[in-house]
Amino acid sequence: MSTTVLFDAGWQLRREPDGDAAARQTDAASDVPDAPGPWTAVDLPHDAMIHEPRSAATATTSGAGWFPGGTYRYRKSLHVPDDLGDDRLSLVFEGVYKNSTVLLDGVRVGGCRGGYTEFEVDLGSPAPGTQAVIEVLVDNSRQPSTRWYSGSGIYRHVWLRRTGPVRLTRGGTSLPVVHLEHSPTGTSATATARIEIDNPHAAAVTVTAVLTDDSGEAARGSVSTNGGVVELPLRVAAAHPWSDADPHLYELTVTLTGANEAGDDVVLDAATTRTGLRTIEVDADRGLLVNGRPTALRGACIHHDSGILGAATFADAERRRVRILKEQGFNAIRSAHNPASRDLLAACDELGLYVMDELWDMWFQAKNPHDDASHFEQSWPGDTEALVRKDRLHPCVIMYSIGNEVGESATPRGIRTARRIVSRLHRLDPTRQTTAGINLMINLMTARGRDLVADNNAAGQRRKQDEERACGESGGPKRQSVFGSTAYNLLVSRMGSLMSRAAATRAADRASAGVLDALDVAGYNYAASRYRKDAVLHPGRVIVGSETMPHEIVRNWRLVEELDHVIGDFMWTGWDYLGEVGIGLWTYGEEPGGFDKPYPYVTAGVGAIDITGHPDGSMALARTVWTRAKNPEIAVRPLDRAGRRVHKAAWRGTDAVPSWVWPEVAAGTRAQVEVYSYAPQVELFVGDRSLGTRPAGVAHGCVARFTVPYGPEDLTAVARVGDREVGRATLPAQHGALRLRVRADRGRLHAGGQDLAFLELEAVDEHGNVAMIGGTPVSVEVSGAGRLAALGSADPRPASSYDETTTPLYRGRALAIVRAGAEPGTVQVGVRAGELGEQRLTLVVEPAGR
Numbered sequence: 001m002s003t004t005v006l007f008d009a010g011w012q013l014r015r016e017p018d019g020d021a022a023a024r025q026t027d028a029a030s031d032v033p034d035a036p037g038p039w040t041a042v043d044l045p046h047d048a049m050i051h052e053p054r055s056a057a058t059a060t061t062s063g064a065g066w067f068p069g070g071t072y073r074y075r076k077s078l079h080v081p082d083d084l085g086d087d088r089l090s091l092v093f094e095g096v097y098k099n100s101t102v103l104l105d106g107v108r109v110g111g112c113r114g115g116y117t118e119f120e121v122d123l124g125s126p127a128p129g130t131q132a133v134i135e136v137l138v139d140n141s142r143q144p145s146t147r148w149y150s151g152s153g154i155y156r157h158v159w160l161r162r163t164g165p166v167r168l169t170r171g172g173t174s175l176p177v178v179h180l181e182h183s184p185t186g187t188s189a190t191a192t193a194r195i196e197i198d199n200p201h202a203a204a205v206t207v208t209a210v211l212t213d214d215s216g217e218a219a220r221g222s223v224s225t226n227g228g229v230v231e232l233p234l235r236v237a238a239a240h241p242w243s244d245a246d247p248h249l250y251e252l253t254v255t256l257t258g259a260n261e262a263g264d265d266v267v268l269d270a271a272t273t274r275t276g277l278r279t280i281e282v283d284a285d286r287g288l289l290v291n292g293r294p295t296a297l298r299g300a301c302i303h304h305d306s307g308i309l310g311a312a313t314f315a316d317a318e319r320r321r322v323r324i325l326k327e328q329g330f331n332a333i334r335s336a337h338n339p340a341s342r343d344l345l346a347a348c349d350e351l352g353l354y355v356m357d358e359l360w361d362m363w364f365q366a367k368n369p370h371d372d373a374s375h376f377e378q379s380w381p382g383d384t385e386a387l388v389r390k391d392r393l394h395p396c397v398i399m400y401s402i403g404n405e406v407g408e409s410a411t412p413r414g415i416r417t418a419r420r421i422v423s424r425l426h427r428l429d430p431t432r433q434t435t436a437g438i439n440l441m442i443n444l445m446t447a448r449g450r451d452l453v454a455d456n457n458a459a460g461q462r463r464k465q466d467e468e469r470a471c472g473e474s475g476g477p478k479r480q481s482v483f484g485s486t487a488y489n490l491l492v493s494r495m496g497s498l499m500s501r502a503a504a505t506r507a508a509d510r511a512s513a514g515v516l517d518a519l520d521v522a523g524y525n526y527a528a529s530r531y532r533k534d535a536v537l538h539p540g541r542v543i544v545g546s547e548t549m550p551h552e553i554v555r556n557w558r559l560v561e562e563l564d565h566v567i568g569d570f571m572w573t574g575w576d577y578l579g580e581v582g583i584g585l586w587t588y589g590e591e592p593g594g595f596d597k598p599y600p601y602v603t604a605g606v607g608a609i610d611i612t613g614h615p616d617g618s619m620a621l622a623r624t625v626w627t628r629a630k631n632p633e634i635a636v637r638p639l640d641r642a643g644r645r646v647h648k649a650a651w652r653g654t655d656a657v658p659s660w661v662w663p664e665v666a667a668g669t670r671a672q673v674e675v676y677s678y679a680p681q682v683e684l685f686v687g688d689r690s691l692g693t694r695p696a697g698v699a700h701g702c703v704a705r706f707t708v709p710y711g712p713e714d715l716t717a718v719a720r721v722g723d724r725e726v727g728r729a730t731l732p733a734q735h736g737a738l739r740l741r742v743r744a745d746r747g748r749l750h751a752g753g754q755d756l757a758f759l760e761l762e763a764v765d766e767h768g769n770v771a772m773i774g775g776t777p778v779s780v781e782v783s784g785a786g787r788l789a790a791l792g793s794a795d796p797r798p799a800s801s802y803d804e805t806t807t808p809l810y811r812g813r814a815l816a817i818v819r820a821g822a823e824p825g826t827v828q829v830g831v832r833a834g835e836l837g838e839q840r841l842t843l844v845v846e847p848a849g850r
Helices: 315-327 342-351 372-391 412-428 440-447 458-474 484-495 497-503 506-518 528-537 550-562 617-627
Strands: 003-006 011-016 040-042 071-079 088-093 100-104 107-112 119-124 131-139 158-163 167-174 177-183 186-198 205-213 216-225 229-236 250-259 265-275 280-283 287-290 297-302 332-335 354-358 397-404 433-438 522-525 543-548 566-571 633-636 670-676 681-686 689-695 703-709 715-721 724-731 739-744 748-750 756-764 777-784 786-792 806-808 813-820 825-832 838-846
Touching: 088 100, 100 119, 107 119, 167 250, 167 265, 167 372, 186 205, 186 216, 186 250, 205 229, 216 229, 265 342, 287 566, 297 315, 297 354, 297 543, 315 342, 315 756, 332 566, 342 354, 342 372, 372 397, 372 412, 397 412, 397 543, 412 433, 412 506, 433 506, 433 543, 440 497, 440 506, 497 528, 506 528, 522 528, 528 543, 528 550, 543 550, 550 566, 550 617, 617 633, 617 670, 633 715, 633 724, 670 681, 681 703, 689 703, 739 825, 739 838, 748 813, 756 777, 756 825, 777 813, 786 806, 813 825
Parallel strands: 297 332, 297 566, 332 354, 354 397, 397 433, 433 522, 522 543, 543 566, 748 838
Antiparallel strands: 003 158, 011 040, 011 071, 071 131, 088 119, 088 158, 100 107, 100 131, 167 186, 177 186, 186 229, 205 216, 205 250, 250 265, 280 287, 633 670, 670 703, 681 689, 681 715, 715 724, 739 756, 756 813, 777 786, 777 806, 777 825, 786 813, 825 838
């Protein structure tokens, strides 16, 4: 019988001389230099980049947060089962960044050039009872290779599969719901389990599919075949559909039985997967229907990194992020700009977030000199199939995005490419919608012959070298280049509202119509100016705001609510990320302004939620708009920057934070207070003293602004409709002395090296209010059955790396992440923060599987 086991533990790693692993993908191992160097024990997932020293001189520049690339070799021993017989072994890699070469006992057996595509490597049938050596060479040395922080190495899980001659195809099972019928007594569902079988010799087999949940068996079907594909109709009489509001999950168990060599009927393969029952429909008259009910997407664009963990993907980290996003009011995410991890999709299934799963940031035009454009034509069919096989059974995935701001989509070749990709996705999965993040201004510039990425193709690279050589010979200045979509971002930063105006022109419409008409849902990046007019110009077009400014949420969401053909809004971004440093960061005084921040800045500074999981005023504004909340919310512009000139950034409308506790700020300092309210008027009190009433509500961007002297009394905002109070909120002042507080999100973990505990380290007053202080060093010691995986804060300009044991507090907070070890036991954690005191806690690591 086939088995699949996690293959993450017990690897070794060493740094290699930077080389060209991609060029060696067809070479034998003897051609791969085996450089001497120390081996380090690691468990997967593992991001090598996050442990590298940052530098202003790195070739990755600000795009990757000043982290360098590199070349790495991973190694692990594999005991070949004594009873392997005719079975075969394979390894499934969920994500390796990038240019990977997989070796078995020194012979190349596979690899993948791209860094975000899941792939499987066939190991064949090694000699039973022997020890085989698996090596994975990863080359991320050629930079820049992407526009954001990518990570390096085997940053997602690896699985070891053992399969017989007849087996279920990996990712070959789908369960589309054909029909949901609602009645006063309940809901029934008709679904079809489509199951692919690797059956090369046409053996007679029986396929059985069983759907269960906590109530027991919901449906069953069985069929005999000697073919490779079966379809089993499943009727669920009392169905419980999946949605963001009610993410009910079933277990689908598929069993493959047949005769063994002795003629006995045995189980040849079996697989159990969590899934859900739901239907998705879109049309311009009714919008997006989930299970027949209108749904508007409150979306967050997110990158793939895990904050202070780097790119390493853990189920607990993804689940925490999804939980926080859901708590803050989002109901959808866009995986910008690469396929989402399996762990992220599982969390969205469980907690209820819709997913737009995105394939690429570029097609055949490079946005960076060393990205994947050079092999796009060869790799895109396999990339699309890998995406669909990964996503098929995840009810959270409702749309596939085929690209982000691909300017070549304005060209005839680009339009043909879009149609080919969409056609392939429809063949592989006819149940989901296709979209893309199209920037109409960029398409307009492309159509007019303005090539923003010309420097990144081969001819452009040669031209740059010639120009730089000529400048060097003449003594003139070297030509400075801005690469690819970084140039696009720079344009957005400088043009602001002009981009929306450009998108609204007829020329932009003509430049983008071909690709938008090829999609099921037209994704508009920064083009809300077209929403209303395109209902007339393109009456059948369904639109989603695939990328928008967070501070435009009031206007954008009003359009979503008013226009049936506009199904949602995805802000850039819901969660901050590493790389593209400072594009949304507001700086002050002598701090560097502009689009691109210098070393040592590390985060983009654009998230409504920071990299450690804490929301700011942007999030409060969005929540107010989405919910039409009666109670207002209060936030304060950073008081530690008060009085200095602000350098604003295009992707941020406010840098206010929800705190009135600033111990390092003098009383009387002029504070800029923002109150977010759907009500038309807001009155603000300091203590029991009124500062007057200001307009708010939709007509005023749902924000009332006050200037207040900082002091020791609470702030209270009262929302009013006329003379009637409809809600209120209080932002407390400091009460008493400060102390250290340590809060763990869980007290029990499981052994096996995969579980994480997130520890909030905070400076709080006697009432538990977090104090906005900075610079206080906090040290963390971990011993026992776990280790410190990362320590850091949301500081966009950190003074320490994330793998040190001491970090300064930033606005009163830091985050420590503890990773469970391989064996059960207890973990002792000690935290010290100078005059704030010390705290100790114990985490229990239980046996795996309990």
